[in-house]
Amino acid sequence: MLIDDMEHHDAVKIMITNMIALEATVGLLRGESPDEIKSRLVKFSRFFSKNVREYAKNLFTPLDPPGLIVIREIHERYGTEGLRAAVLHVVLDYIEQLYLRGYDKERIAEALISGKKERIKYLLEEAGLEDCIYDHLDEILGDIKASKSPSKALTKDLEQHREIVRALSENGVKAIVVEGKPYSLVTGVRKVKSLLRKKGMVAVGLVYGDGVFKEKSIGGLSTGIFHNEYIGDVTLSEIASRGMEIALKTSRDGKKTLYLYRKRWIKSLEELL
Incomplete structure (x- = not known):
């Protein structure tokens, strides 16, 4: 085949x-x-x-x-x-x-x-x-x-990954923005580690619960209103007025989610914490 x-x-x-x-x-x-x-x-x-x-x-x-x-x-x-x-x-x-x-x-x-x-x-x-x-x-x-048997190095790498994801989650972090793109905690930590190996320094931002805004729609059409579980409904201009960096993620059905964060540069994975 x-x-x-x-x-x-x-x-x-x-x-x-x-x-x-x-x-x-x-x-x-x-x-x-x-x-x-x-x-x-x-x-x-x-x-x-x-x-x-x-x-x-x-x-x-x-x-x-x-x-x-x-x-x-x-x-x-x-x-x-x-x-x-x-x-x-x-x-x-x-x-x-x-x-x-x-x-x-x-x-x-x-x-x-x-x-x-x-x-x-x-x-x-x-x-x-x-x-x-x-x-x-x-x-x-x-x-x-x-x-086959698992690699000891990869197993150790996985344990470190789990610990960092767990610590971020316990601190209320919902997502990680890596070089302008939002990721889940699991994927984001892995992405940061990969880029650190290649570049030595990476721009990241931690997104907390009050920084996640999901677009509301009616009949599949955008309303220009975004919802946050802690703040409620707000407009795009109100989100922008908070003075933070904004990362955008679009789902398969075209719905948008905005992530607010403060960008910083890190040189090690531990600096995420």
């Missing part, structure tokens, strides 16, 4: 790392035609950045990245069942990587629901594979353990 070719092995992971590739894969699983998928995603991409819009516009053309081309070829040759097998391949690889990083069964089960911004859960549901994975998780982990 195509996915077993070494050059294609990692390429298909694009379905969990790229939003447009994810939605294109889901569209194929649902039986949508390439034209239907492209039309839907071109409209959907209007809420996002220029590079996302360009990605959607070039969908199902020679300009597709290698990973999506392989996904298309799998679907054309083997149909929906072949694509489901590709999804299964990606998820099993994800489980193996978590195990090698020192995750236990409970943490892996949790990651299958919330990991990769819930893309894993979304893919499993659309492919009809959630029961297959959850019901056989013990067996899957048994096979992995029989051939």
Whole structure:
């Protein structure tokens, strides 16, 4: 099968790392035609950045990245069942990587629901594979353990990560903004560590409960009003008047969330605390 070719092995992971590739894969699983998928995603991409819009516009053309081309070829040759097998391949690889990083069964089960911004859960549901994975998780982990063992360095890294996330959460931090982009605590701490290794210094900001504002809509249309669980409803100008940096996150359905923070530069992970 195509996915077993070494050059294609990692390429298909694009379905969990790229939003447009994810939605294109889901569209194929649902039986949508390439034209239907492209039309839907071109409209959907209007809420996002220029590079996302360009990605959607070039969908199902020679300009597709290698990973999506392989996904298309799998679907054309083997149909929906072949694509489901590709999804299964990606998820099993994800489980193996978590195990090698020192995750236990409970943490892996949790990651299958919330990991990769819930893309894993979304893919499993659309492919009809959630029961297959959850019901056989013990067996899957048994096979992995029989051939490999967790890295001690990665296990130590995971423990440090957990401690920092736990401390931030206990201090009321809801999100971390890293170089202008908001992340959950788990993802944010990992992102900070990665960038510190590469650059030595990173711009971050901690977001507390009174700094998260979710856009309110009526009938799918924006109202220009944002809600905070502690403050209530406010306008964008009122948010801006607080004199803090603002990071924006847009969900799949186009809804916006604003995160208020004070930017600072750090040189170590411990400086987050």
